[in-house]
């Protein structure tokens with residue numbers, strides 16, 4: 001069980017905010033496979049605060065996907081508060097504040113991970129947002145801007161202040177901002193923070209790909225939950241495995257080609273409802289690359305699927321590579 005404010009989740013695995021990926025389709029699949037909560041990709045507060053933007057179905061939560069969280073990015077407390085309110089009004093169930101993004105263009109504008117250098121700004125944003133919404137408010141952090149003492153102190157200050165002010169959860173990708181995705185994830189630090197701030201819901205992140213290891217990390221660090229990020233792209237089955245492993249059951253067998261095809265096609269149909277058909281095929285390619293990882297002839301399958309230029313081509317390629325007469329069968 002995982003408690004985030006007034007939300008009680010049955011299992012401690014959340015689908016991460018994933019810019020460019022965690023749209024309605026990926027979120028819906030995550031829920032179907034057993035993630036009790038999913039997040040939108042990060043939205044710039046300035047845009048999300050604009051009423052026109054939330055009229056676009058790509059930015060609104062759908063009725064059949066609750067609970068779902070929205071994540072916002074910005075450095076101006078008033079704009080962040082306006083965005084949070086607009087997103088809550090649009091139907092999102094949680095507001096997550098991004099103080100973690102390491103993208104250079106984000107850092108240059110003093111947003112995301114940059115704000116780990118400014119604990120006061122972080123807390124001003126948090127307080128303003130808290131004042132205007134009734135839903136849970138959470139923060140996504142990294143473990144500091146860099147590995148200097150000053151960065152560490154700033155990070156600790158934020159964790160301390162946020163805990164004092166009853167933040168509903170802290171999600172921490174346990175690397176510094178400058179490390180981006182390189183180097184080891186500091187699970188010991190997460191364990192230490194949970195130990196020191198026992199009453200604060202702590203959710204860990206970083207290199208979570210394999211169900212057994214994920215459950216081990218969760219238990220060893222005694223944290224409240226984890227977010228599944230890259231490990232869930234093209235792999236919604238991970239949630240079924242996690243649910244099994246958590247209860248001491250063996251992880252289910254990997255999906256058969258037929259099961260993979262079913263999910264790929266379901267995912268693609270949802271994408272087609274969001275984007276126009278030509279854009280849908282192009283947009284879906286990045287997911288196909290991930291889905292193909294489970295295919296026994298990964299390279300060949302990927303090449304064939306990515307060569308599809310329209311919906312019909314793609315359906316034919318999926319049938320050929322995942323159907324009864326794909327090239328592997330009969331060998």
Ligand SMILES: Cc1cc2nc3c(=O)[nH]c(=O)nc-3n(C[C@H](O)[C@H](O)[C@H](O)COP(=O)(O)O)c2cc1C
Nearest residue numbers: 016017018019041042140173205206207208229230
């Ligand atoms: C393509 C991509 C997009 C991401 N987008 C976001 C985002 O919008 N907001 C956010 O807080 N983190 C974002 N992240 C970070 C993830 O949520 C997660 O913290 C990070 O990938 C570490 O987890 P992993 O190693 O298990 O993937 C993104 C990561 C990737 C790879």
